[in-house]
Amino acid sequence: xxxxxxxxxxxxxxxxxxxxxxxxxxxxxxxxxxxxxxxxxxxxxxxxxxxxxxxxxxxxxxxxxxxxxxxxxxxxxxxxxxxxxxxxxxxxxxxxxxxxxxxxxxxxxxxxxxxxxxxxxxxxxxxxxxxxxxxxxxxxxxxxxxxxxxxxxxxxxxxxxxxxxxxxxxxxxxxxxxxxxxxxxxxxxxxxxxxxxxxxxxxxxxxxxxxxxxxxxxxxxxxxxxxxxxxxxxxxxxxxxxxxxxxxxxxxxxxxxxxxxxxxxxxxxxxxxxxxxxxxxxxxxxxxxxxx
Amino acid sequence: xxxxxxxxxxxxxxxxxxxxxxxxxxxxxxxxxxxxxxxxxxxxxxxxxxxxxxxxxxxxxxxxxxxxxxxxxxxxxxxxxxxxxxxxxxxxxxxxxxxxxxxxxxxxxxxxxxxxxxxxxxxxxxxxxxxxxxxxxxxxxxxxxxxxxxxxxxxxxxxxxxxxxxxxxxxxxxxxxxxxxxxxxxxxxxxxxxxxxxxxxxxxxxxxxxxxxxxxxxxxxxxxxxxxxxxxxxxxxxxxxxxxxxxxxxxxxxxxxxxxxxxxxxx
Ligand SMILES: Nc1ncnc2c1ncn2[C@@H]1O[C@H](COP(=O)(O)OP(=O)(O)OP(=O)(O)O)[C@@H](O)[C@H]1O
Ligand SMILES: [Mg+2]
Numbered sequence: 209x210x211x212x213x214x215x216x217x218x219x220x221x222x223x224x225x226x227x228x229x230x231x232x233x234x235x236x237x238x239x240x241x242x243x244x245x246x247x248x249x250x251x252x253x254x255x256x257x258x259x260x261x262x263x264x265x266x267x268x269x270x271x272x273x274x275x276x277x278x279x280x281x282x283x284x285x286x287x288x289x290x291x292x293x294x295x296x297x298x299x300x301x302x303x304x305x306x307x308x309x310x311x312x313x314x315x316x317x318x319x320x321x322x323x324x325x326x327x328x329x330x331x332x333x334x335x336x337x338x339x340x341x342x343x344x345x346x347x348x349x350x351x352x353x354x355x356x357x358x359x360x361x362x363x364x365x366x367x368x369x370x371x372x373x374x375x376x377x378x379x380x381x382x383x384x385x386x387x388x389x390x391x392x393x394x395x396x397x398x399x400x401x402x403x404x405x406x407x408x409x410x411x412x413x414x415x416x417x418x419x420x421x422x423x424x425x426x427x428x429x430x431x432x433x434x435x436x437x438x439x440x441x442x443x444x445x446x447x448x449x450x451x452x453x454x455x456x457x458x459x460x461x462x463x464x465x466x467x468x469x470x471x472x473x474x475x476x477x478x479x480x481x482x483x484x485x486x487x488x489x490x491x492x493x494x495x496x497x498x499x500x
Numbered sequence: 501x502x503x504x505x506x507x508x509x510x511x512x513x514x515x516x517x518x519x520x521x522x523x524x525x526x527x528x529x530x531x532x533x534x535x536x537x538x539x540x541x542x543x544x545x546x547x548x549x550x551x552x553x554x555x556x557x558x559x560x561x562x563x564x565x566x567x568x569x570x571x572x573x574x575x576x577x578x579x580x581x582x583x584x585x586x587x588x589x590x591x592x593x594x595x596x597x598x599x600x601x602x603x604x605x606x607x608x609x610x611x612x613x614x615x616x617x618x619x620x621x622x623x624x625x626x627x628x629x630x631x632x633x634x635x636x637x638x639x640x641x642x643x644x645x646x647x648x649x650x651x652x653x654x655x656x657x658x659x660x661x662x663x664x665x666x667x668x669x670x671x672x673x674x675x676x677x678x679x680x681x682x683x684x685x686x687x688x689x690x691x692x693x694x695x696x697x698x699x700x701x702x703x704x705x706x707x708x709x710x711x712x713x714x715x716x717x718x719x720x721x722x723x724x725x726x727x728x729x730x731x732x733x734x735x736x737x738x739x740x741x742x743x744x745x746x747x748x749x750x751x752x753x754x755x756x757x758x759x760x761x762x763x764x765x766x767x
Contacts, residue, residue: 265766291588314589
């Protein structure tokens with residue numbers, strides 16, 4: 209049983225004047241327990257649609273999703289999930305602390321537990337100073353932080369986060385990455401969407417790339433980075449004279465053999481690789497060409 | 501149904517902290533302060549007039565409160581995207597809808613109780629100054645106000661149903677106002693058609709009018725004001741009928757509201 213399983217999910221929106229939008233087509237993927245899964249895609253790719261379906265907010269046209277083996281259509285499937293919607297918005301007349309109390313109640317936590325956990329998550333997200341102010345007066349980034357706080361309140365096993373870093377300052381981004389890494393250490397499963405490739409490289413175990421409602425690739429981050437190696441930058445010094453050489457991937461062995469016979473000394477070897485961004489752009493542009 | 505209570509207290513908090521509700525309460529207080537003044541304009545039947553004014557004021561205030569709070573309830577949470585985070589919690593949509601309904605319903609009943617109490621004070625003060633021949637029948641007054649409260653809770657269930665289907669204020673607001681007026685007139689129209697005049701119109705039209713009569717609410721059932729104003733005897737049968745009618749109609753509306761909100765896509 210996987211933490212999250214999505215099976216041949218399709219979603220067609222009926223827009224204005226009966227215009228149809230195929231937001232998702234035959235999307236299948238699974239998120240294994242204990243991994244950090246990044247869901248990467250350009251704007252309008254269908255990330256939020258997938259996540260809303262998983263959280264039971266919209267009904268798929270075909271296919272289904274399950275959380276720890278329970279169908280996503282049941283409200284009890286969300287008991288072990290911490291969910292952060294895209295650009296969240298919370299009841300403005302409540303204070304941050306009151307909202308957390310409400311959230312805790314829906315997870316059937318008792319009062320002392322809620323107080324303790326609220327304190328903890330507020331501190332973690334640096335919101336303690338604003339906790340007793342109405343949410344109406346929160347800035348965008350503060351609302352986003354509260355969104356993360358309420359997702360973490362009941363210490364869930366699976367996190368479903370729709371663009372967790374959106375609206376945050378660099379400090380906030382770094383903090384969220386740190387939090388995700390820590391959650392992984394505690395054995396939690398995290399499924400999050402983003403369009404920022406650098407974030408994926410830093411925190412994810414696996415990544416799924418979605419474009420125009422189709423899943424284009426799923427692989428471990430390690431594999432992608434490895435397969436992206438194009439060559440090596442090698443620094444050698446000969447008689448106190450340093451030079452930089454660029455060696456193609458398939459020429460490396462040969463080059464090293466040559467080097468051994470000469471009197472040059474290797475100072476440094478660095479793989480020259482395409483990063484996640486190049487990989488992502490490749491896939492998205494391929495999809496564009498195939499569509500034309 | 502464990503989360504029903506969460507939504508109940510959330511909605512109560514929302515209404516109690518609403519600036520509009522504060523202003524509205526001030527207006528209500530002013531109205532009740534003015535009732536003794538207006539009653540004294542009438543030289544005769546000051547007691548009857550004061551009861552009439554109190555009952556009308558209660559009715560009108562409850563109508564406004566019901567329509568405004570009912571018509572702006574569910575769709576607003578959807579449009580402001582509160583539901584995106586709320587319904588990502590392990591709660592069902594039925595709990596959300598029913599919690600909202602009960603909170604507003606309890607506030608309607610509470611306002612009716614408070615205004616009923618204030619009415620008693622006002623009427624007592626007036627009868628002390630201008631004693632009438634027939635004493636006030638307080639039980640009848642209580643029954644009239646309770647029946648009114650039931651009527652507005654039922655209207656609330658209708659406004660809530662419209663509100664679960666809507667994406668703006670207009671549909672639920674105007675639809676529930678129309679239903680309110682239709683529901684007040686339906687008994688008269690029905691009696692008219694069922695009487696002598698009915699034999700002159702085609703059978704099909706008569707059947708259609710009959711069907712409409714059973715679909716739209718019949719608010720005449722809850723009208724027990726005359727008995728309160730003139731201290732006339734009340735029989736238990738119409739009261740029981742009103743309660744039964746309230747339970748059935750409100751129950752059906754709530755089921756429809758839950759069903760309609762369950763089908764709604766939260767995009
Ligand atoms: N309510 C709706 N009605 C019609 N079409 C919709 C609706 N919601 C989304 N769509 C369409 O579905 C597609 C996927 O949208 P979605 O919000 O899932 O994208 P996304 O990957 O989350 O994008 P972003 O990175 O901008 O958040 C888009 O083409 C969008 O236009
Ligand atoms: Mg999105």
